Each structure stands twice: as C-alpha cells, then as structure tokens.
Amino acid sequence: MYFHILETRAATGSFYTYWSGRETQRIFDVHQRSAIVYNTRRAIRLLLLGLKPDDLVWFTYDDDLSPRALLKYEIWRRAVVSAGYGVTETPLRHGRKAWRAERIKPPRVDKVHTAPDPQGCEE
Numbered sequence: 001m002y003f004h005i006l007e008t009r010a011a012t013g014s015f016y017t018y019w020s021g022r023e024t025q026r027i028f029d030v031h032q033r034s035a036i037v038y039n040t041r042r043a044i045r046l047l048l049l050g051l052k053p054d055d056l057v058w059f060t061y062d063d064d065l066s067p068r069a070l071l072k073y074e075i076w077r078r079a080v081v082s083a084g085y086g087v088t089e090t091p092l093r094h095g096r097k098a099w100r101a102e103r104i105k106p107p108r109v110d111k112v113h114t115a116p117d118p119q120g121c122e123e
Contacts, residue, residue: 001058001076003040019061021069037072041079048083055102056080064095073097 005018005027018024028036048056060073077087077099085101092098 001044001056003058005036021072022062037075040072041075044076045079045083048080048085052103055100056085057098057100059092059098060096062096065097070097073099 005024006015007018007027008015018027024033058073058076060070062069077089080087080099080101084104086104087099087101090098090100
C-alpha cells in the first residue's frame with residue numbers, strides 16, 4: 001500500500017505528489033487531517049474486503065516519527081485487522097517501520113457429519 005496526497009494545479013495542468021505528512025502540515029488543518037485518516041481507513045477496509053489480496057505490505061515514509069505521527073499507521077493497521085488479516089510490524093533502520101499483513105483464511109471443512117442422537121431417538 002502506498003499513501004500520498006496529489007495536489008493538482010488546474011491552471012497549468014501540473015501536479016505535485018506529497019509523500020510525507022511533514023510536508024502536508026502546511027496544507028491541511030487538524031480537522032482536515034483527521035478526515036483524511038478516517039476516510040483512508042474506511043477505504044482500506046472496503047478495498048481489502050472487496051479485493052481480498054493474500055498479503056500486503058506498507059512502510060513509513062519518514063524517519064523517526066513521533067508517537068503522534070505513528071497514530072495514523074496504528075489506525076490503518078486496525079483497519080487491516082478488521083478486514084480479516086494478521087499483521088506483523090518490523091522496525092527498520094533510521095526509525096522507520098514496515099508492516100506485513102496476511103489474510104486469515106477460515107478453516108476448511110471437507111464434510112459435515114451430524115452427531116448421533118445421544119438418547120438413541122431420532123426425530
């Protein structure tokens with residue numbers, strides 16, 4: 001999974017890609033940032049429920065994020081778990097982190113057997 005903000009400039013037809021949350025602090029206020037995280041969480045869950053990939057990975061872009069900055073990754077991790085995935089986190093160099101998710105497959109049932117009536121009476 002990749003997350004970025006794409007700013008388009010209608011007058012010139014050009015665009016700029018923001019990969020870092022540190023860059024977008026000057027663009028979005030706290031309420032807008034909260035709405036972006038909320039809607040991204042919803043989109044992640046819906047995409048995973050619909051597409052059902054076997055696995056996926058995602059990483060922090062910036063080095064040494066504060067606990068507050070890591071909160072959005074925890075929110076996204078919970079969205080992935082709620083869509084039926086097991087998630088592991090791996091620390092990387094320079095304070096970066098990576099997550100790997102694998103879809104939890106339900107146990108396979110080959111044949112359904114009914115238990116005999118313990119009283120010996122079948123209805």
